[in-house]
């Protein structure tokens with residue numbers, strides 16, 4: 378009986394985004410039908426931006442192929458391995474060289490030629506399909522119907538697909554945004570006001586799962602480079618503008634980009650009954666917008682386009698930084714003069730709900746932090762501490778899952794409470810003393826919960842058992858390896874994985890301009906408890922049958 382492994386990948390930009398469970402189920406059926414003995418599965422719940430090199434499950438699969446640990450690889454469709462015909466053909470040659478078969482629901486791909494014919498068919502057929510869909514949409518627009526989602530201010534008309542009616546409540550908000558914008562208010566303050574008043578945001582009215590979410594940001598008002606926000610939506614003056622832009626995929630970064638279509642492809646249809654904004658108000662708003670763009674970006678009114686850097690040299694600190702004021706995430710907000718990314722609090726930068734507006738050079742922070750972490754981790758006290766945490770961890774391993782969930786719920790409750798109180802203080806004339814006291818209490822409790830959560834680590838990871846002297850050896854060697862890697866090759870994938878395994882988060886505190894950065898790194902205690910920091914190379918052991926790798930799948 379032949380042995381087989383399954384491979385599944387989910388990424389949001391795939392046309393048929395079958396869930397990973399669905400893919401695996403299908404693979405198992407194929408394996409059963411072909412009388413294969415399934416000994417393992419590999420999964421990448423990867424971000425769509427990652428290339429083959431950054432997909433852990435894929436790399437492990439490839440190692441298995443090279444070591445000839447199984448006879449067949451089963452996938453739902455070969456494009457799960459790669460969507461690029463050149464890559465898939467090279468891959469098939471590697472399979473062939475090692476005598477491993479590639480199978481999907483259509484059967485075995487016997488030769489590299491088979492697979493290139495199949496992928497050729499894909500590259501020819503898919504654009505044709507897209508073209509058909511596009512023509513259908515153009516047709517609908519020409520008849521005054523609008524394919525796709527509906528804009529803020531409108532509802533779909535029941536029983537008439539593609540038709541819209543004005544939603545009176547949302548229309549009032551649209552008018553208010555235009556009026557305030559023309560009066561000279563900044564989009565950030567308009568957005569912050571709407572959030573504070575609890576006005577449902579565009580996303581929350583369209584998606585059931587986001588109901589009640591009321592965070593507005595400035596981008597939904599003016600949009601980005603293409604001005605696709607509320608201020609620029611021609612539907613508010615009763616015109617449907619269709620086919621103005623199209624989305625293309627950058628083959629280097631796998632990121633989607635917008636391009637403006639040539640004029641002759643634009644379709645404009647008038648629907649006066651959908652007008653919300655009077656012409657005069659609209660014209661004034663457009664004037665304000667172009668004046669602001671010119672004063673911001675120079676005579677063209679457009680930001681300079683920078684070269685897009687491929688995503689696989691993502692910064693090790695990305696996703697690690699937290700705001701010291703609101704405890705929210707920090708995001709890359711701008712870049713330093715030398716091109717290094719700068720991080721700022723996402724709430725402050727995007728929504729105006731946090732006052733921590735200063736940004737931090739991520740390269741400077743990383744260099745400083747790796748020195749500090751080195752001192753911190755290699756001191757005898759730290760080793761002792763790690764050992765203690767490791768013992769504690771093993772003791773608590775069994776009951777920690779439920780405690781983790783309970784703490785997390787409580788933390789959520791406290792966060793909501795604190796937000797509620799902050800709004801109350803901002804909007805009432807009463808003396809805030811009592812409210813402030815209550816906030817302090819909540820904050821204190823939340824802090825202790827967070828400390829406990831950090832100690833518990835990520836949940837139910839298994840701990841590799843080994844004895845005392847071995848533990849400190851392993852610990853020291855892993856830490857030294859990480860420090861060296863951070864200095865010599867900070868952007869390599871392994872370094873990033875190891876760094877994030879070790880560092881739970883870094884809380885960045887507000888400091889005045891040009892002062893040294895202040896921050897507190899929090900270590901992931903489960904990383905101190907004997908888990909390998911660097912991704913393992915399992916080529917020697919044949920333990921593949923018990924093994925399934927799940928990428929953390931942050932963006933599904």
Ligand SMILES: [Zn+2]
Nearest residue numbers: 700703722731
């Ligand atoms: Zn903040």
